[in-house]
Amino acid sequence: MIRLGLRLAVAGGREAAVRLVVVAVAVALGTGLLLATLAGINATKTQNLRYAWLNTGADPSTTVAVAGVDPVWWLAREDYFHGEQLGRIDVAATGPAAPVPPGIAALPGPGEFYASPALHDLLKTTPAAELGDRFPGREVGVVGDAALPSPDSLLVIVGQPLDALADQPAAAKVSRILTTDPANCSRCVVGLNNTMFTVTLSVIAAALIFPVLIFIGTATRLSAARREQRFAAMRLIGATPRQVSVLATVESTVAAVAGMLLGFGVFVALRPGLAAIPFTGATFFPDDLGLSLVDVLAVGLGIPIGAAVAARLALRRVRISPLGVSRRVTPKPPRAWRVIPLVAGIAELAWFVGRKPETTNGQTFAYIAGAVLIVIGLVLAGPWLTMRAARLVAQRAQRPAALIAGRRLSDDPMAAFRAVSGLVVALFVMTAASGAITSYVAERTTPAGDSVAATSLSQTFWPDSLVPGTPAPSIADIPAGLSAIPGVTAVITVRENLREISGDSHNPQGPGLISCADLARTPEFGRCPSGAATAAVWSDLIGPREPGTTPDERVWPASTITDLGSLRLLSVVVETDGSAAAKERARTALAEMNPWGRFPATEAEWEADSARTLVQFQRLADVVILASLPIAGCSLAVSVIAGLSDRKRPFSVLRLTGVRIRMLRAVVGLESAVPLLVVAAVAIGTGFLAAALFLRAQLDYSLHAPGAGYYLIVAGGLAASLAIIAATLPLLRRITGPETARNE
Structure with missing residues (x-):
């Protein structure tokens, strides 16, 4: 019966050949999509694991001393370029046996840095005043794929003098590079945690695998009614239910196997395009879109078995009676x-x-x-x-x-x-x-792309980010050419508000103070109450606000402190015309003013992070x-x-x-x-x-x-x-x- 089934499937005339080709093509497309979905899930896992080393220093286990290992001073921060995140790792080795992050052969020394391929290309095509001047020294190599979550990742590993980096309050002394998957790491701050990871994979599985399986099941039932009539005729001339079931199983399995094999070719053709789809907000390396042995066996065996089961179930009326097909009634x-x-x-x-x-x-x-x-x-x-x-x-x-x-x-x-x-x-x-x-x-209230929150940069000098015993930046430290950058429309300074923020006033104010004369020159950041000389503001001149309001509608509360000359500089806010070149040149200038602090950013970029x-x-x-x-x-x-x-x-x-x-x-x-x-x-x-x-x-x-x-x-x-x-x-x-x- 198996040989007869093969003859009916392959040599049963033009109709059989067309049916075989159509079913095989449909199953191939469904199989390719199913394999692509499984590969996408695997790539999501692999990509998440590539984030692991970026959490070094955040997990306390990496700071535990290890015998025979020279610790590394490690400072991880986040910068921006054209609204995209730019990861920066500053390192300084304490000895020759220091751990080395993946993707590079050795730790960079002072005045050296490694750049990711995407950042390397940007450095070659972007003026130094907009990007390259943020990284001291020279580029000594490119970060390998093993350290990059995505081909588009912007990442730099910068070597620093040991004494300078060790003095930074936010730096950590690490003895190993973290390899724990962020999905299983409670202290990790980069990558998908277990809840997010589970939700992401569940959404992909439920929303893509189920429709694909429906599609494959539908494809294997092509011409079901015609086959039922043919098999019913066989029953009438003496074929047993078992023989009919074997014929149907063989015929469906041949088409399903052919389609399944073609489906692997469809997957190979789809993989480059699939890698460019940002399932998790970042594209993938094509090699990460791989299939495990379990995936291959599950698809390679599951689709033919499923087709065989579907064929047997579809002929239940024929098995009951040779006239079952003729006795059709409306369900x-x-x-x-x-x-x-x-x-x-x-x-x-x-x-x-x-x-x-x-x-x-x-x-x-x-x-x-x-x-x-x-x-x-x-x-x-x-x-x-x-x-x-x-x-x-x-x-x-x-x-x-x-x-x-x-x-x-x-x-x-x-x-x-x-x-x-x-x-x-x-x-x-x-x-x-x-x-x-x-x-x-x-x-x-995510800021609109053309609002002040997207065009103004702020650099805040928080006390806990400064080296103990060193003076905070002052107005004299503001780069002289900052206001002369094309596209920069205003440079505003905010002083620290220690007294009112501590609660000495009945109405505690924001952490900064600004002269109402300065605020009047930049009405896009709000205004002072009538008759006030100074106002209490947030360091970025935006801060929390009522939903549905914009910064220019805000009336800042008046301050009782009127002498700002003796107060410490809290932040510098730079208003631009919104052009990318103006923002990046201003960002670079502010970063050089405070190279160890949090990098300047727009409110829109901070909101985008959250x-x-x-x-x-x-x-x-x-x-x-x-x-x-x-x-x-x-x-x-x-x-x-x-x-x-x-x-x-x-x-x-x-x-x-x-x-x-x-x-x-x-x-x-x-x-x-x-x-x-x-x-x-x-x-x-x-x-x-x-x-x-x-x-x-x-x-x-x-x-x-x-x-x-x-x-x-x-x-x-x-x-x-x-x-x-x-x-x-x-x-x-x-x-x-x-x-x-x-x-x-």
Whole structure:
């Protein structure tokens, strides 16, 4: 029977050959996407591990003395260039047996530095006054890939004099380079912690693997109805159920194995493009997108086994009776009870509005339980919602195509919904995430790109960052050419407010003081009260403010201290015209003024740091939406091809009776588009509702609509899915000719 099954699959005529090729190609595409998803998960793990060494000094275990090892003085800080993070590690060895970070052959000496490849290229193309002057000495090498989370990482390892670095309060004396995965490190400050890591991988797995598996399952069921008829005929001439099952298994397995092998080639072709997708906010090295032996075996064995099981299950009617295929009846319609879990999940989230659990674990359980219940409810309610939408289309139909499509969908909504069920998970999770992230960032008043918060740099000289016993920078230390830099519109100094901030006043003020005369020259930072000579301000002249307000609307409180001449310099704020060159030249000048402190930055860059994790999830949401919608479109396209193959004879007879091909295409198009659009609309609406309930319950925030980018991504994904479906419609003319009606 196995030999007969192979002959039917490979040498069964033109129809068998076409079926084999179509199934193999569909399975290949699904396999390639599945392998790409698994490789993406592996790359996320590898990338997170590459962050480990950057946490040296933050983990106390690295500062414990090790016999035979000369410690290294280590100072890790964060700089910026054109809004991107630039990691800087200052090092000074205490002896020849000092530990060396990955990616370099030896520690740089004083006046030497190693730059990452991306920074190396920038140094060659960027004026030194904007970037290179921040790094003393000369470049002696390039940091290797082993030390870089991403090919685009901006990183520099700078050698410093031992005495100078050892005197810095923020420097740590380390005896080993940390190798612990940030996911398992409680003290790590760089990389994804365990919670973020688990959430990231869960989102990728749930939102991408599920739709891909649905797609592969749909592909293996191509021409299921035609095969059932053929196998039923075999039963009538004496074939046993066991023999029919073996034939079906062999035929499906051949196509699945061929598609699976081709899928590995698809994955190799996809890998370079996949590496450029910032799942976690950073691109990947192509070599990190690897597959483990378990991944290869799971896919290589799982897809053929799954195809075989699907084939056996699909022939259950034939095994029961040779006439089982002829006795087809309309399936029972889905009942309204399927909506109950969906309503229950929404009600569970609504219950916690005003009743937020007191503990973190309680909050986690409450919100995750509600989200999971909603996902289950969407999957269960999908067929019922598809049926209701189809009946509405049929009731409102003005043309025969809409009537036929509506009736067919309402007769079997389960089959129509099955192809897009994976889309429910992806769209719901990503819409809820987008709504929550957008609202959180909006409530935290992230500065607009053209606001003063994005164009002004501030450099603060906090006392705890200064070497004990050394004088703080003064106004005389401000570079003379700072105000002359093209694009710099103002240089403002802020003095330290020791008395009022300590509580001597009944109204404790901000940590800085400014002359109202100076503030009047820069009204974009706010103004003083009428008649005041000085005002209490924050060091960056922005500080915390009421949501929805801008810095220029602020009225700073008057200060009782009027003599600022004797007070220590707290910060220097540089206002620019917003040009990148002006900001980077000013940043470099300020960094040279205080080379050991925190590097100057704009408020927008600081805000971006605080929201960086959220931005990573937003990018992940965008990627998943862009990937899941075309996958759903491919599933629908395969369903369309299967439906056309199974209905060749009825469509051919309709054409012989005078029905135009245009109407038949409209019928097929509506049957495919209605489930896709209904599922997308319900998933998006439910996602926004869940986000609104979560925000109100957990943070007491209102839902803010995502930006235009979200809608463009969803619209583009839906358009791509519909285009994939449309690409299958020309097949209708070829398979519904008069010869089909005669031959069958």
